[in-house]
Amino acid sequence: MGFLSNKISKEQLQAGDHIYTWTFCYIYAHHGIYIGDNNVIHFAAQGGSEIDATTFSNKLLSSFVPQDSFRCSGCGLNAENNNGVRLSDLDSFLNGGKLYRFEYGVDKMTFFVHLRGGTCTLVQADPVEDVLHRAKVLCETGFGRYDLLQNNCEDFAIYCKTGLVVMNQIQGGRSGQVNALRSLLRSGDSVDYVRSKYQVDLSNRKDVVKVAVEDLPVKLGWSSSSTFV
Numbered sequence: 001m002g003f004l005s006n007k008i009s010k011e012q013l014q015a016g017d018h019i020y021t022w023t024f025c026y027i028y029a030h031h032g033i034y035i036g037d038n039n040v041i042h043f044a045a046q047g048g049s050e051i052d053a054t055t056f057s058n059k060l061l062s063s064f065v066p067q068d069s070f071r072c073s074g075c076g077l078n079a080e081n082n083n084g085v086r087l088s089d090l091d092s093f094l095n096g097g098k099l100y101r102f103e104y105g106v107d108k109m110t111f112f113v114h115l116r117g118g119t120c121t122l123v124q125a126d127p128v129e130d131v132l133h134r135a136k137v138l139c140e141t142g143f144g145r146y147d148l149l150q151n152n153c154e155d156f157a158i159y160c161k162t163g164l165v166v167m168n169q170i171q172g173g174r175s176g177q178v179n180a181l182r183s184l185l186r187s188g189d190s191v192d193y194v195r196s197k198y199q200v201d202l203s204n205r206k207d208v209v210k211v212a213v214e215d216l217p218v219k220l221g222w223s224s225s226s227t228f229v
Contacts, residue, residue, distance in 0.1 A: 006100045006119055010090065016128035018104070018157045020118070021097035029118055031102065031157040032093055033135040040093040041135040043085050043156035045146040083142025085156070104161060111201070112194065118154055122203035125161045134160040134213040144222050164208045165220070 013019070015036035020029040032042030090099075102118075103110075104125035114120050125131065143156050159165065202208055211219050 006103055006114075008099055008101045010099060012101075013090075013099075014128075016125075016131040016161075018102040018125075018161050019093075020100050020102055020154070020157075021094045022100070023095075023097065029100070029154070030093070030095075030097075031118075031153040032088075033131065033157055033160045034090070035132055035135060038090045040088050040090055041085065041139050041160075042088065042093060043138075043143050043146065043153045045084065084146050085139045085143055087139055102157065102161075111198070115194065115197075117197050121158070122201050123162055123164070126163060130163065131160050134163065137213045141217070142222075144220070158202070162202065163210045163212070164202055165211045165216075166205070167207050167209055 013034050015034060017034040018031065019034050019040065020031040022029050030042065030044075032040040034040050100119070103120040104123060106114075106120045106122060108122070111120060111122055138156070138160070143159075144151055146152065198204065216222065
C-alpha cells in the first residue's frame with residue numbers, strides 16, 4: 001500500500017482484490033471485486049449509473065454531479081438477471097479512470113494518513129475463496145435495492161471481502177467515503193471528520209454481524225423493493 005495512494009497497476013491485480021476508481025473530479029469512487037481473467041463484479045443502480053434518482057439523497061447528489069459521470073460504459077447486467085450486480089471487463093469498469101486497491105487490515109497510522117474515506121479499513125479481509133464465492137453468488141441473486149447513501153458499490157465490495165452486515169439502518173451502511181463525508185458536511189470540522197472516519201470503521205462498530213451470503217435474503221427480508229442495510 002502506498003503511503004498516500006493505493007494506486008496499482010493492472011499487473012499487480014489478484015483475484016479477490018477490492019478495487020475502485022475515482023469518478024468526476026474525485027468526488028466519488030466506484031468499487032468492485034476483481035475475480036480474475038480481466039473481470040470485475042460490481043454493484044450499481046439500474047442502467048449502470050452510480051446514482052439512482054428514485055431516492056431523495058441521490059436526486060440531491062445528481063443535481064450537483066452529472067449522472068453520466070457515474071456511468072460505467074460497456075457494463076452490462078447479468079445476462080439472466082436485472083438485479084444491479086454486474087459482471088464487466090476491467091476496462092469498462094475503470095471507464096478511463098485509474099486503478100486503485102482498497103486495503104484491509106491496515107494499521108492505525110496508515111488509516112489516519114489516508115484521510116479520504118473509502119480507501120482502507122482496519123478490519124481484516126476473509127480468505128480469497130470466500131470473497132469470490134460471495135461476489136459470484138450475489139452476481140446471480142443481487143444485493144438488494146441500490147441506494148447511494150445506504151447500500152452502494154462500496155458496501156457491496158466490503159461485504160464480499162468481510163461478510164459483515166450493518167444492522168442499524170439509521171447509522172448508514174459500510175461505505176467509508178459516505179460516512180466520513182456525512183460527518184464533514186454535518187460539522188464542517190476536519191478534526192471531527194477524521195474522528196468520525198475512525199469511529200464508523202467496521203472495526204469499531206457494534207452494529208455489525210457476519211452473515212453467510214446464502215442467508216442474506218432470509219436474514220434481511222429482501223424483496224424487489226427492499227433496501228439492504
